[in-house]
Amino acid sequence: xxxxxxxxxxxxxxxxxxxxxxxxxxxxxxxxxxxxxxxxxxxxxxxxxxxxxxxxxxxxxxxxxxxxxxxxxxxxxxxxxxxxxxxxxxxxxxxxxxxxxxxxxxxxxxxx
Amino acid sequence: xxxxxxxxxxxxxxxxxxxxxxxxxxxxxxxxxxxxxxxxxxxxxxxxxxxxxxxxxxxxxxxxxxxxxxxxxxxxxxxxxxxxxxxxxxxxxxxxxxxxxxxxxxxxxxxx
Numbered sequence: 001x002x003x004x005x006x007x008x009x010x011x012x013x014x015x016x017x018x019x020x021x022x023x024x025x026x027x028x029x030x031x032x033x034x035x036x037x038x039x040x041x042x043x044x045x046x047x048x049x050x051x052x053x054x055x056x057x058x059x060x061x062x063x064x065x066x067x068x069x070x071x072x073x074x075x076x077x078x079x080x081x082x083x084x085x086x087x088x089x090x091x092x093x094x095x096x097x098x099x100x101x102x103x104x105x106x107x108x109x110x111x112x
Numbered sequence: 113x114x115x116x117x118x119x120x121x122x123x124x125x126x127x128x129x130x131x132x133x134x135x136x137x138x139x140x141x142x143x144x145x146x147x148x149x150x151x152x153x154x155x156x157x158x159x160x161x162x163x164x165x166x167x168x169x170x171x172x173x174x175x176x177x178x179x180x181x182x183x184x185x186x187x188x189x190x191x192x193x194x195x196x197x198x199x200x201x202x203x204x205x206x207x208x209x210x211x212x213x214x215x216x217x218x219x220x221x222x223x224x
Contacts, residue, residue, distance in 0.1 A: 004154070031210055042116070042200070042214035043155075050209050058211075090154070097210045098143055100160055105153040 002026050004104035006091050012110045013081045021076040021107050023091030031094045032074040033058070033101060034066060036087040043090065049074055081111045114139045116203050118215035126223050129191050133218045135201030136183040145177055145184050146212065148200040155200055158186075191222045 004025045013019060023032065030051050035043040045058030047066040055066045063085060065077045074093075078085060088108050092101040115138045125131055135145065144162045148155035159168045161177035161184060168175050172191075177184045188195055198219050202212040 040216055042216045043202075043212075044214075045211070048209050056209065094210060097208070098204060099210075100146060100157045101210070101212060102157065103148075103154040 004091055004093055004102055006089075006104035006107050008107060009105065010108045012112065013078075014112055015081060015083060017081050018077070018079050019081065020078075021089055021091075021109075023074045023076070023093075023104060025072055025074075025091075025093040025102075027093065027095065027102070028071070029093035029095050029102075030071075031097065031101075032068065033092045033094075034064070034074065034076045035090045035092065036060065036085075037090060037106070038087050046076065046089075083111045085109065086111045114203065114205065114213040116201055116213050116215035118199075118201050118218050120218060121216060122219040122221070124221045124223065125191055127192055129222075130187065130189045131191060131220065133186040133188075133199050133201075133220070134183060135185070135215055137201075137203045137213075138182065139203045139205050139213065141206040142179065142203065143206045144204040146202045146204065147175055147184075147186050148202065150198040150200055150217070151196075188220075191220075193222050193224055196220060196222045 033048045034046040049068040052071040091104045094101045119134045147158040159175045164179040172189045175186045198217040200217045201215040
């Protein structure tokens with residue numbers, strides 16, 4: 001019962017470095033989402049995908065890019081990391097449009 | 113702009129107490145309201161409510177929605193230390209991608 005798996009779990013970057021966060025789900029879900037969670041601000045949507053090969057911007061997309069080349073994977077990229085991107089990143093997926101979203105365990109990212 | 117506000121932001125109780133967590137919302141095109149429990153890692157789904165006045169129940173947890181007054185409550189009876197967590201409220205609207213707007217969360221601490 002893997003569900004939604006995120007890698008890595010922790011990462012420390014220097015300003016200007018790039019990296020990719022990987023999200024994999026084994027539930028055959030169509031919809032996938034990337035959120036960031038900051039203290040006092042709840043979860044905010046970065047990008048989302050409604051199916052393989054599709055991506056779209058969410059509430060806070062600046063500084064991030066995504067790709068969904070395979071249905072089960074959703075990648076989040078930071079091209080040039082900034083300290084403001086220090087956060088906990090969560091990936092989620094759902095089976096249908098109005099079904100509950102299921103979350104991964106998160107990636108704690110620190111940008112120095 | 114869609115808005116979800118939870119109260120209180122934090123709560124400290126003793127085992128055996130009953131707690132009520134509140135969630136109020138302003139959403140253009142309401143579809144559903146969801147409650148999640150977040151311990152150290154992934155938010156885990158508790159309830160999804162779509163109709164007013166119908167209580168959803170799971171063990172010691174229950175929740176109800178009032179669509180006229182635009183709020184929901186989550187009740188936990190006979191609290192246990194394992195109930196200590198952040199409780200997140202999210203509202204789904206009728207967009208084409210299942211958008212969820214999250215509240216800031218309520219931090220519940222249950223002391224033995």
